[in-house]
Each structure stands twice: as structure tokens, then as C-alpha cells.
Amino acid sequence: MMFRSRKKIIQDELESYRELINRCVAELYRTLKCYSENSDRRELKKNIEEVSRLEGAADDKRRSIQVVLYSKSLFPESRGDLLGLLETTDKIANRAEATALMLRTHHIFIPESFRKEIIELCHISQRAVAVVLEAERKLFSDFRGALEFIGRVNELESDADHLEHKTINKIFASPTLEPIEKILLRDVVSFISSLADRAEDVGDRIRVIVAKRGV
Amino acid sequence: MFALLPLSSGLFMGWALGGNASANVFGAAVATRVVSFRTAGALFSACVIVGAVLQGRAGIETYRELSEQDLTSVVIASLSAALCMATMTLRGIPVSGSQVIVGAICGVGLVSAHVDLSILVRILICWVSAPVGAFFLALIIHRILLVVLTRIPMSILTRDQLLFSGLVVMGCYGSYALGANNVANVTGVFSGHLQGIGIGDLELAVVGSVAIAFGGITFSKRVMQTVGARIMKLDGLTALVSVTACALTTHFFAVVGVPVSTSQAIVGAICGSALVSSGTGLHLDQLSRIFVGWFVTPIVALILSSSLYAVHQGILLAQAAPPLKLP
Numbered sequence: 001m002m003f004r005s006r007k008k009i010i011q012d013e014l015e016s017y018r019e020l021i022n023r024c025v026a027e028l029y030r031t032l033k034c035y036s037e038n039s040d041r042r043e044l045k046k047n048i049e050e051v052s053r054l055e056g057a058a059d060d061k062r063r064s065i066q067v068v069l070y071s072k073s074l075f076p077e078s079r080g081d082l083l084g085l086l087e088t089t090d091k092i093a094n095r096a097e098a099t100a101l102m103l104r105t106h107h108i109f110i111p112e113s114f115r116k117e118i119i120e121l122c123h124i125s126q127r128a129v130a131v132v133l134e135a136e137r138k139l140f141s142d143f144r145g146a147l148e149f150i151g152r153v154n155e156l157e158s159d160a161d162h163l164e165h166k167t168i169n170k171i172f173a174s175p176t177l178e179p180i181e182k183i184l185l186r187d188v189v190s191f192i193s194s195l196a197d198r199a200e201d202v203g204d205r206i207r208v209i210v211a212k213r214g215v
Numbered sequence: 216m217f218a219l220l221p222l223s224s225g226l227f228m229g230w231a232l233g234g235n236a237s238a239n240v241f242g243a244a245v246a247t248r249v250v251s252f253r254t255a256g257a258l259f260s261a262c263v264i265v266g267a268v269l270q271g272r273a274g275i276e277t278y279r280e281l282s283e284q285d286l287t288s289v290v291i292a293s294l295s296a297a298l299c300m301a302t303m304t305l306r307g308i309p310v311s312g313s314q315v316i317v318g319a320i321c322g323v324g325l326v327s328a329h330v331d332l333s334i335l336v337r338i339l340i341c342w343v344s345a346p347v348g349a350f351f352l353a354l355i356i357h358r359i360l361l362v363v364l365t366r367i368p369m370s371i372l373t374r375d376q377l378l379f380s381g382l383v384v385m386g387c388y389g390s391y392a393l394g395a396n397n398v399a400n401v402t403g404v405f406s407g408h409l410q411g412i413g414i415g416d417l418e419l420a421v422v423g424s425v426a427i428a429f430g431g432i433t434f435s436k437r438v439m440q441t442v443g444a445r446i447m448k449l450d451g452l453t454a455l456v457s458v459t460a461c462a463l464t465t466h467f468f469a470v471v472g473v474p475v476s477t478s479q480a481i482v483g484a485i486c487g488s489a490l491v492s493s494g495t496g497l498h499l500d501q502l503s504r505i506f507v508g509w510f511v512t513p514i515v516a517l518i519l520s521s522s523l524y525a526v527h528q529g530i531l532l533a534q535a536a537p538p539l540k541l542p
Contacts, residue, residue: 007372075247075451078375142368212450213374214365 010082011140013068017061017086018133021093024054025129025195028096029122032192035103036110036119048100055097062086081209085136088205092129092198099191108184111177117167118189121160125195128156132199135206143213146206153203160196164189221286222405224293226426229401231300232312233263233430236397238438239461239481240389243454244382245439252436258383259390260428266394266469267424272416273472274399279406281317281334282324286408288524292319293404295520303512310512311476312400314342318516320404323524325517338473342509345464345475346483353460353487360452361491378451382458389462390431393477395469398423403474453488460484 031047034040065086069079102108110118135149167189171182241255250258284292296312296319303310317338324330364374401423406416414422461481468475 007370007376010372011370074372075375075378077450078371081371140370140372143371143374144365145368209371213371213452214361 010065010068010074013061013065014082014140015137017058017065017089018136020054020058020061021089022130022133024051024058024093025096025126027051027054028100028195029126031100032103032110032122033119036115039109041104044104048104051097051100055093058090058093062090077212081205081212085202085205085209088198088202089133089136092195092202095191095195095198099188099195102188102191106184106187108188109181110185110188111174113174113176114167114171114185117163117170118192121163121167121189122192122195124156124160124163125192125199128153128160128196128199131156132202132206135203139206139209143210147210150203150207153199157196157200160193164193221290221293222402222409222422224290224297225402225405225423228293228297228300228312228316229398229423229426230430230434232397232400233427233432234434235430235438236312236393236427236477237390237431237435238441239477240393240458241386242439242441243458244379244386247379247382247451247454249379249382250386252439255386255439256432256435258387259431262387262390263394263398263428263431264421264424266391266396267398267420267427268394268417270395270469271398271420271424274396274469274474275403275406275416275419277334277338277472277474278316278320278399278403281331281338282320282327283329284320284323284327284404284408287527288323288327289404289408291524291527292316292323292520295319295322295523296404296516299512299516299519303515311478312397313474313476314509314512315516316400316404316474318513319520321513322517322520322522326521326524326528341468341471341473341475342479345468346479348467349460349464349480349483350487352463353456353484354491356459356463357452357456357488357491360456364452375451378455381455382451385455385458385462389458389465389477392462392466392469394424394427396465396474397427397477399474401426450492453485453492456488457481457484460487 027047027050031044031051034047035044066083069082074082131149132153135146135153138146138149168186171177171185171189174182177185237256237259241250241259244250245252245255293316296315299319300310300312300315303315317335321330321335364377369377398420402419403423405414405419409419458481461477461484464480464484465475465477
């Protein structure tokens, strides 16, 4: 009974952490979409503050979970696995915040000709994050079922990579952009695509967690 | 009261044995904080006493039949065993209670020409069989548990919960088996020699198991942490498999009536389980511990007890001989 309540505490804390990560990335997508459509810097500032707030909340939640993991009974290997998973998942939120801040601090303007690709790239990355968070959730109901989601994450990451390369190629082929604009735009594209890379990193960790429990 | 003095060396041995062997059965559970040391100590004590009382007498009878002895030779055997155990432990040489006491009994028996070789051979076979049996048992248990844990859909936390519960249950069972098997090492040598003061095999089992339990409560905290951490270096499943195989092996030999080393049984089990899970289960340093236990420990105890007994017999002969008449 005692262990059941401990298990519930850990599960609930991790669920709210995943929710914060998901909202943070969804907010980045919304921010990027709004900014690329109207370039309103005041609204951008407001949206970025929301991304930062969610990233900060996720950080706080991660720290509190770390305390819970150390205070509650877990096998050392499970504790290590969950702490590693938390660290890797946290990098998604960090990257989402960094991408949003880049738009503001670097005064990046998204030309209309690249709007569709960038929004699409962000959408793919967001989906990769959502799927990997679902895989993470599966660890706490039927851990072997998590592997089904990991394959989908890899596909999405591959799609993101493909679109990233295509977009960067198009950026540098553009006759209308200044070289510095090209470099900044490329950085934005790379940052957005790296969200999918980080989702894939989380997926790799999940795969190891499942594999360790299958031998 | 003085009639109980010969038991003191046995009780000392029981205390040392309890301190060391409790780690093999409850170390993993304590090291992972599944149960507190206090709870583990209480569970260990209760189960050891129950095991010794219900099934400990078979091993005691084996030691009684191994060699015919009088109270003096019993005390010398027990004292030699305790001295040997203390010296080898201080020098950092791994030592098994079963092997020390059998070596000591045989040492005394050799001098008095009273050793039942058929029982000795049976004991030697069981010593070799314990770690080897635990090794193969661990292979089988690992396969079965793995199938159960992977076929049934569950959370990784539920899996931990099952392994935790298993460690506590098997810790209790291992303690029971330890009491049933190893109580003979503590007081078995006195079997048949204290009946004059109303101490039969049952009383010896009770006294011996209380000494083991006392050792588990007072002496084992650090050993549990160290051994437990070593066992848990593998993983939860391997730890559970090792403790289960060790408990089953020890219990089997308790039923057979031959005390064996739990430390060697758990090393065999760890090797078997690690071989299945990682493919690299055989560690030479661990295996060398078993070989030292098989050969060096009983030989050292045998030499010590036979020397002490020979000296004692020489003194008696010198006292009994008529004085020399000078011309």
C-alpha cells in the first residue's frame, strides 16, 4: 500500500512534467506561427515569455521529481534510468525556449517565401515531441509498448532532417536575402529541427530502458 | 552455569556467522532501502530461529555422526574453529563456517582415529554441489522470471514493486533456510554432549539460532550495505534471482542435512544469473574465493584442531605415565 502511493506520486509528478514540456513546445509552435504571419514584436515578446515560463516551470518540476526519486524506494538502476530520462527530456524544453528567444534577440525576420517550410518543420518537430512523450507515458503502463512509438519518432525525425536540409538549401539559394539573414535563418531552421533530434534522443533512452528490462 | 561454558565458542561462531551470512539474504533489500536495517534484522532473526527449530536438527545429527567425540575434543574442535575463523577473517581471507567446523571436527577425529569417511565424502560432495547447484538454479529461475516479467504488460515501477516484494519474501525464506542449514555449524558439534544438563538437539538449535540472530542484529549493518551493494550492482532481477537461488540451495541442503556456505551459494547464483543477463557472469576473483573456501579453510582448521588435540593428549599421557625410577 505504501509502495503503491509512492508509485502514484512518481507517476503523477512525471505526468505533469510531460504536460509542461508538451505545452512549452506547443507554445513555441504557436509563437512561430503568429510571428511569421504578422511579425508583431510586442506579441512575440508576450509569447516568448509564456514559452520561458513553461520552460521554467518544467525545470522546477524536474528538480522536485529528482528529490522524489531519491527519497522514494527505487532500484538504483531505475532511479538512474528515470533521472537520465528527465535530463534528456529537459533538453527539449531548453531548446524550445532557446529557439523562441533567438527570434527576439537576433531580430530575425521570417520571409514569406520560407514561412510554409518553417511552420511545417516546427509542426513535425512538435509531433515528434508529442509522440516521444506518449512513449514515455507508456513506460508507466506497459513499458514494452513504448517501442511502438519510438519507431514513429524516428520517422518524424527523419522527415524533419529532410525538410531542414531542403529549407537550408533553399535559403542559401535565395537571391533576395542578405548573407547575414541567410545565416540567421539557417540557425532558426537548425534549432527547430533539433527539437526532433532531442525527441529522438529521448526515444533512444526509452529504447535502452526497455531493452535493459528484457534481458 | 559452568557446564554451559563449552558452548561459548559455538555462540561466538554463531554471532560471527549471523553477522556475515545475513547480508547474503537481506543485503540487497537493505541496500536498496526496500526495508530498513531494523526491519530486516527483525525478520531475519524470527525466520532464522523458526528455520533452525523446524529443520535444523538434520545438520546437527550429521555433525554428531561425523566423528565420535568426548566433551574435551568437542571444545577443542569448537575453539579451533572459532580461532581459525577469527584469524582468517582478520587476515582478510574469506571463510565459511561450515568448512571451518568440519575441518576442525576432522582434525580432532584424525588424532583419535574416529572419522566416518562416508559422511565426510557426503559433506564434501555437498560443498561442491552448493555453488554449482545455485549456479544452474539461477539460470533456470532467471529464465522463468524473465518470461513472467516480459509477457505481462506492466509499468517499470510495477516491475520494481514486484522485484522489491520478491526480495523481502526471498530474504525471509533465505533466513529460514540459513537457520535450518547453518545452525549445525554453531552448536552441532555439541550434540549429544550436553544432554546431562538437559540440552538436547532442539535446545542446541534454539541456542544456536539465537546466536545467529543476535549476530544479524548487532554485527551486520555494514556487511549488509557492502554485500548488498555488490549484489545490487547487477540489477533488480539478477539480485532477486541470486537471493532466490541461494535460498533454495541452502534449504535443499538443510533437508539433506549438510550445512553449506551461503556465501559460496550466492556467488554461484550471481555467476549464473549474470551469465544469462550479460553473458559475462564468471569472475575469477569470486571463483577464487570459493576455491579458498573449499581447500584452504578446512585444511587450516584441521591442522589447528589436530595439533591442539594432539598436544592435549600428549599432556594426558605424560600425566598418566609412571614416574621414571633412577637406578
